[in-house]
Amino acid sequence: MLASPIExxxxxxxxxxxxxxxxxxxxxxxxxxxxxxxxSEKKPSLFISPARQIWHCFGCSAGGDVxxxxxxxxxxxxxxALKILAQRAGIELKRQDPKLKTxxxxxxxxxxxxxxxxxxxxxxxxxxxxxxxxxxxxxxxxESIKKWRIGYAPDLWQGxxxxxxxxxxxKEEAERAGxxxxxxxxxxxxxxxxxxxxxxxxxNSQVIGFGGRIFQEPKKRExxxxxxxxxxxxxxxxxxxxxxxxxxxxxxxxxxxxxKDFCILVEGYIDTIMCVQAGFQNVVATSGxxxxxxxxxxLKRYSGNVLTAFDMDIAGDTATKRGIDLAQSQGxxxxxxxxxxxxxxxxxxxxxxxxxxxxxxxxSIVDFYFATTLTKFDKEKPEGKKEIAKxxxxxxxxxxxxxxQSHWIAKLAKELSVKEEDIxxxxxxxxxxxxxxxxxxxxxxxxxxxxxxEMLEERLLALILKSPTLTSFIDEKELKLFSPKSKExxxxxxxxxxxxxxxxxxxxxxxxxxxxxxxxxxxxxxxxDLGEETETCLREICLLGTKSKLEDAAQLIKKxxxxxxxxxxxxxxxxxxxxxxxxxxxxxxxxxxxxxxKEN
Numbered sequence: 001m002l003a004s005p006i007e008x009x010x011x012x013x014x015x016x017x018x019x020x021x022x023x024x025x026x027x028x029x030x031x032x033x034x035x036x037x038x039x040s041e042k043k044p045s046l047f048i049s050p051a052r053q054i055w056h057c058f059g060c061s062a063g064g065d066v067x068x069x070x071x072x073x074x075x076x077x078x079x080x081a082l083k084i085l086a087q088r089a090g091i092e093l094k095r096q097d098p099k100l101k102t103x104x105x106x107x108x109x110x111x112x113x114x115x116x117x118x119x120x121x122x123x124x125x126x127x128x129x130x131x132x133x134x135x136x137x138x139x140x141x142x143e144s145i146k147k148w149r150i151g152y153a154p155d156l157w158q159g160x161x162x163x164x165x166x167x168x169x170x171k172e173e174a175e176r177a178g179x180x181x182x183x184x185x186x187x188x189x190x191x192x193x194x195x196x197x198x199x200x201x202x203x204n205s206q207v208i209g210f211g212g213r214i215f216q217e218p219k220k221r222e223x224x225x226x227x228x229x230x231x232x233x234x235x236x237x238x239x240x241x242x243x244x245x246x247x248x249x250x251x252x253x254x255x256x257x258x259x260k261d262f263c264i265l266v267e268g269y270i271d272t273i274m275c276v277q278a279g280f281q282n283v284v285a286t287s288g289x290x291x292x293x294x295x296x297x298x299l300k301r302y303s304g305n306v307l308t309a310f311d312m313d314i315a316g317d318t319a320t321k322r323g324i325d326l327a328q329s330q331g332x333x334x335x336x337x338x339x340x341x342x343x344x345x346x347x348x349x350x351x352x353x354x355x356x357x358x359x360x361x362x363x364s365i366v367d368f369y370f371a372t373t374l375t376k377f378d379k380e381k382p383e384g385k386k387e388i389a390k391x392x393x394x395x396x397x398x399x400x401x402x403x404x405q406s407h408w409i410a411k412l413a414k415e416l417s418v419k420e421e422d423i424x425x426x427x428x429x430x431x432x433x434x435x436x437x438x439x440x441x442x443x444x445x446x447x448x449x450x451x452x453x454e455m456l457e458e459r460l461l462a463l464i465l466k467s468p469t470l471t472s473f474i475d476e477k478e479l480k481l482f483s484p485k486s487k488e489x490x491x492x493x494x495x496x497x498x499x500x501x502x503x504x505x506x507x508x509x510x511x512x513x514x515x516x517x518x519x520x521x522x523x524x525x526x527x528x529d530l531g532e533e534t535e536t537c538l539r540e541i542c543l544l545g546t547k548s549k550l551e552d553a554a555q556l557i558k559k560x561x562x563x564x565x566x567x568x569x570x571x572x573x574x575x576x577x578x579x580x581x582x583x584x585x586x587x588x589x590x591x592x593x594x595x596x597x598k599e600n
Contacts, residue, residue, distance in 0.1 A: 118151025155194035178235035209241030256281035262305035291323030335362035468497035
């Protein structure tokens with residue numbers, strides 16, 4: 001019988017399937033590996049063990065079980081991770097006391113209930129039917145309207161607010177969830193009024209916010225008119241929603257993005273839906289804002305190849321251009337879909353074949369800049385050459401690969417009829433702001449840098465797990481230098497060389513042992529001399545211990561000298577000299593032990 005919903009979830013879900021819903025995995029023997037989403041790296045250092053159902057990054061030391069991964073990648077607490085994974089596993093959690101629910105859980109419920117309210121208004125009201133006809137005329141079909149849960153917010157002051165209040169939610173909660181606005185007199189009114197509503201989903205397809213597009217000019221507003229009369233209104237930043245971190249449609253597109261290894265970026269909700277209808281399942285929208293570091297970080301989990309369908313002003317310092325520049329500087333392979341002055345939705349509505357053609361003809365970002373810039377300026381005139389270089393050189397500068405850079409330097413030199421050396425010299429003058437944006441607000445929970453002694457102990461334990469007979473090399477004096485948990489594991493390996501002892505451990509010690517097993521599989525290859533490595537680790541641990549005593553003794557001698565306590569100085573100096581001799585003896589001891597191992 002399973003002990004708890006936590007154990008039941010772990011038994012039903014495979015950690016590999018859960019994690020590959022967030023990041024791209026590669027098979028690595030019996031395990032899987034990936035680029036760690038919690039720190040910047042170029043080579044995969046995060047490993048997942050299907051056998052032990054754990055993960056660990058050997059670059060930043062983050063690791064744990066499936067719950068720990070979801071908590072860290074989503075930036076949520078355990079209770080929220082439990083709910084997400086229970087839903088995925090098809091497990092119904094026992095009804096909670098509403099008072100015990102987290103604010104985050106309450107917000108999820110408010111957003112879900114609001115979505116149902118908006119959906120009902122679209123289906124059941126006269127204006128809702130008019131909106132539905134409008135959507136159908138824009139090219140959306142019935143299936144898409146239901147799939148994307150499009151709705152209608154009635155043009156009422158307190159329609160949604162009263163509905164949520166009748167379902168037991170406080171209006172202050174709905175305000176914090178971004179659905180109501182409070183005026184100076186303390187009255188609440190609906191943020192979304194008289195609008196087509198597009199729910200915005202997180203990676204687990206839970207509603208976290210809304211985008212509202214005006215349908216008809218609403219009635220004259222009083223307070224908040226500048227918000228309500230805008231063409232588009234979005235949920236403000238809340239506990240669940242931050243537009244700089246969300247990509248509309250990614251929950252539905254992530255599998256196809258990974259499968260096709262590229263993502264198409266558009267700007268609007270309807271653009272996204274129409275692309276999906278046309279058979280392009282790997283499309284997401286930035287929801288009208290420029291690409292942000294957080295959105296790029298999320299995309300990087302699925303693919304480093306991006307096609308954009310934005311209006312591009314190559315000469316201007318636009319937000320769109322800055323977002324694409326950022327993507328390029330972070331190693332994304334970017335192609336530009338040249339739009340004919342229309343949005344993707346309008347192109348598809350006219351003829352989806354035209355959209356397919358535009359996608360197939362997408363050009364690399366550098367090709368795009370060359371083609372558009374060379375037609376914009378006269379390359380025969382000095383001022384034209386200068387303007388062309390001014391626009392194209394920063395694009396070349398952002399290319400991480402030096403060989404690829406050289407190719408484009410040669411091309412630009414040829415186009416401008418100048419020497420490559422001159423182009424290369426001007427390229428050096430271009431300043432590009434570099435920022436390690438992967439680290440921002442995403443360092444693992446409670447991450448502490450390990451000491452050299454801890455790393456040596458872990459290495460040693462991994463070695464003796466690989467070959468338990470190596471415990472014979474560890475004597476009692478050496479064992480006393482180990483930390484308590486390392487000592488306990490080492491003794492268990494020594495007394496149980498068949499390694500059947502984990503069930504007697506505490507959960508913390510059991511997790512540590514699982515990590516060590518994974519470390520053994522990942523870091524120890526067949527070419528390693530296990531005995532020699534074991535002795536090296538033991539020698540370094542002992543030397544570190546003696547050197548630490550030497551540093552302490554030196555500090556005490558210094559203090560005694562300052563206090564002019566010469567008797568104590570003499571005593572401490574004797575101890576210091578003994579430690580020096582001990583250090584020499586240790587070096588001799590391990591030289592002899594290593595020779596003995598080699599002879600055997």
